[in-house]
Amino acid sequence: MSNYKDVIEKLIEFRDERNWEQFHDSKNLALALSIEAAELNELFLWKKEHELSEVNYEKLKEELADVLAYAFLLAEKHELDVFDIVLDKIKKNAVKYPVEKAKGTAKKYTEL
C-alpha cells in the first residue's frame, strides 16, 4: 500500500531526472495546477446532472492525479504537511460555516 512519502519521493525523482526544478517556482506550479483543474472540469462540461456518471473514468483518474501531483509539489516546496493544512482549514471553516447556519444551504459564508 502506497503512502504520501512514497509519492512525493517519486515526484521529486521524476522532476530531478529531467532537471525540471528550474521551472518549478511557486507561481508556475500553481498555474500548472489550475490548468490541470480545467482539464478535469472539461470532463464534465455540458453534461447534465444525470449524465455525470458517464464521465470517462480513466481520464478522471489522470486529470485528478495531475492536480494532486502539482498540489503535492507546491506543498513540498513550502515544507507544508498536506494533511495538517487540510485539518487546520476544516477547523477554520467550522467557524465560517457553523452547523446551525450552514445546514442544508450552499450559500457562501458571507451570505449566511
Next chain:
Amino acid sequence: MSNYKDVIEKLIEFRDERNWEQFHDSKNLALALSIEAAELNELFLWKKEHELSEVNYEKLKEELADVLAYAFLLAEKHELDVFDIVLDKIKKNAVKYPVEKAKGTAKKYTEL
C-alpha cells in the same frame, strides 16, 4: 501525526454535519476545486520571479488546503486512492517525457 484516512474522515464528517452531500456531485466538486486553484494563483498574480517569496504564507496554506480538500472529496466519491493514481500517472508521464528528450526543457510532450 495525521494521515490521509483521518483527513478524509474529517472532511466527510464536516460535509455530513451540514447536509452538503446533496451539492457535492462530481461536476460541482471539480468546479469548486478550480475556483480554489484560482484563489491560490491570485496570491502570485503580478509578482515577478524575485518577489515570489513574499507570498502570504498563511493564505498559501489555506488556498492549497482548499484545493486538496476538494481533490480528496472527489477522489473519495469515485473510490480512488489518491496515492495510487499519482503513482500511475508518474509511470504514464515517464513514457510521454523520456529523460533523454525532456531533460532541461519545459516543452510539452507534443513538441518534444
Next chain:
Amino acid sequence: MSNYKDVIEKLIEFRDERNWEQFHDSKNLALALSIEAAELNELFLWKKEHELSEVNYEKLKEELADVLAYAFLLAEKHELDVFDIVLDKIKKNAVKYPVEKAKGTAKKYTEL
C-alpha cells in the same frame, strides 16, 4: 452608444494613470483573466439548473466585465482585432464541428 475603440482607450487610460503597464505582460494578463473567469464561475457554483436564474445579476455584470477587460488588454497588447479573431475561429470550428456530425451533440470534435 459605446464601441470597442472607446472601451480600449478607457482601459489604457486607466492603466497608464496608475503606471500599471509594467505589470501587464501577457502571462500575467492571461492569469488575471482566468482568475476573473473563476470568480464568474463562483456565481454558479453548487447551483442546480433550475436555480441559475437566481444568479446575482450585478455581480454577473462585474465579473464578466473583468474577464472582457483583460481579454481586450491582451488583444491590444498583441495588436489583435477582437472581432476578426472570433470570426476566424468560427470558420475553423466549422471544419472541426461539421453540422451533420455535431448537430444536437455536445461531444468534443475528437470524439465525433
Next chain:
Amino acid sequence: MSNYKDVIEKLIEFRDERNWEQFHDSKNLALALSIEAAELNELFLWKKEHELSEVNYEKLKEELADVLAYAFLLAEKHELDVFDIVLDKIKKNAVKYPVEKAKGTAKKYTEL
C-alpha cells in the same frame, strides 16, 4: 471592417445550426470560458518573462478568440452590452483603486 453585431450574429448562427443552445446555460458557458482561459494560460506556462514573446501567435489568437466567443455568448444570453459593462466596471475600479494610492503598485485594493 467587422463589428460586435456581426460577430454575435455569426456565433448564434453557428450555435443554432448545431442545435447547441440546449447546452448553453449560463453555468456551462462560464465553465467553458474558464476552460478556454486555462488553454490560453498554458501557452505561457513555465515561460520566464524574457521568453513570453516566443508564444505561439496563431494559438494565442485561437485561445483568446475562444474566451471572447464564450464571453460574448454569455453577455448575449443576459442581454448585456459588452462595452457598457466594461465602462461601468472601469468607473467602479476607479473608486477601488484611486490613482494616488494605486500608482505603481500591484497590490489588491483590500491591501492599499
